[in-house]
Amino acid sequence: MSAITHRYDFVYLFDVANGNPNGDPDAGNLPRLDPETGLGLVTDVCLKRKVRNFVSLVRGDEPGYRIYMAERAVLNLQHREAYAATGLTSEPKKLPKKEEEAGALTKWMCDQFFDIRTFGAVMSTEVNVGQVRGPIQLTFGRSLDPIVPLEVSITRSSVTNEKDALSNDRTMGRKHIVPYGLYRAHGFISARLANDARKGTGFSEEDLSLFWRALGEMFDHDRSAARGEMTARRLIVFEHESDLGNAPASKLFERVKVLRAPGSDGPPRSFSDYLVTLDEAPLPAGVKALDLI
């Protein structure tokens, strides 16, 4: 597997219908909301979690595709594995003195775990294997229009304990939903953090196609009562010829416009209320636009 050699900047559009894409713990699990603008938010870590879950679902325990920040993962045990595999003794809280030893440990971790190769990890636990910065950086997703979270009250017909069964009370519950919201997130892939001799994580072309696939399909495997219907709608990727890039990302992102579709008025309620356009003007030299979803 060879590390990637192109820089990528991407625009990712996904939507939610009658669900809560990302609850805000500060607001009783209401959908996250930017109080100033009324626009909905989905945090970067929320999206990363879904990528990790998808990869562990499709690649399972395949060597090299394990997920470090997984459910039922014991971080230090995995660090210990790194030490065992490289035949080094662990010293609590300290990186090995010799740089090549530390390098061997982090390399081993990168080779084993997809999410460390991709997003990086801080591995300064008691069994220390250093820090890794991954090539992929995701930003917050933000809805195109203000969202209005609805609070839906629901009742439960069964009860929890015997005492409650004697009374006629029923438990009431609450769900928070967004009737509809189209969200836009930006992402960056710095090839140098994958292929650099010293800092690179070895994130490969194969990893990259798996990552694109995850963005496309991850909501299909993340169904739950709270989520409603979430769908990945568009993934527009700008591929630069060089690993440092050929054009400013902000200029490329401006080319992707999401506007209300002609004839649609009132609050948006489906993806067809929007029109996504990619500026037809010739791209800067050395940049390709790929439409992956």
Next chain:
Amino acid sequence: MTDSTRDFGLKLHVWGERACFTRPEMKVERVSYDVMTPSAARGVVEAIHWKPAIRWIIDRIHVLKPIRFESIRRNEVGSKIAESSVRSAMRSGRLDELVTLVDEDRQQRAATVLRDVAYVIEAHFERTSKWGPQDNDAKHIDMARRRARSGQCFQRPCLGAREFAADFELIEGEPPPAISESRDLGFMLLDIDFSAGSRPVFFRAEMIDGVIEPPRMEDARAKR
């Protein structure tokens, strides 16, 4: 040594939707400084161009937008498992007590972050001990400017934390006007002194008409 910031200086306009330049004394529930720290500014410039032969010095930070905050609470991974419990699990050969459910091992932390920020960073570089015959000042400054001009970067620069990506452009003429506000920002992190075992160095930050001029690390105004 070059001190001529005019010849070997770089003016960089950076902006983004959010930023978090975490105050070291408020790290658990992160609270951002009011403005970008010189240390974060150095990180932004280094994300565009850096080699061991050079050291970027931040001369000025212009604040272009009013200082506003917002709070975000997120789930973060809580604890690290103790070595002792790993050992006892190895002895007993049972793994069921060694389960860290990420969803259960949670800490919800709030972060008070800046929103809608824009700065102009004025920086120049100096030679370090790793300066070799293959290095020359013009080459490095041209490289940095060329990359900034065409939007190239080693990695996407960020505003304090990686989820707050920064957009940047090279300023070749007059920088956009800073806010007309003067504030005493109190003690602020200048940078980390890596030569002295990662020791933080502070300075008294004053914003005068939207511009902060941090001292040099070896200056008397840099407090260790």
